[in-house]
Amino acid sequence: MMWNSFGDFLAMGGYGLYVWGSLGVCAVVCIAEPLTLVLKRRALLSEATEPDAPDRGESLL
Numbered sequence: 001m002m003w004n005s006f007g008d009f010l011a012m013g014g015y016g017l018y019v020w021g022s023l024g025v026c027a028v029v030c031i032a033e034p035l036t037l038v039l040k041r042r043a044l045l046s047e048a049t050e051p052d053a054p055d056r057g058e059s060l061l
């Protein structure tokens with residue numbers, strides 16, 4: 001597909017909203033997933049290494 005201008009490229013032949021919206025959602029998910037995993041790992045490690053933490057009977061799995 002050939003575009004005559006940058007505006008044509010962004011419009012993507014009338015499908016720009018779908019294309020760029022999909023790309024945006026994928027980018028957000030690709031950034032958020034590792035971030036949430038790191039934060040969850042830190043929380044679990046800090047909970048597991050607390051020496052005075054009472055046993056709540058909860059499984060970490």
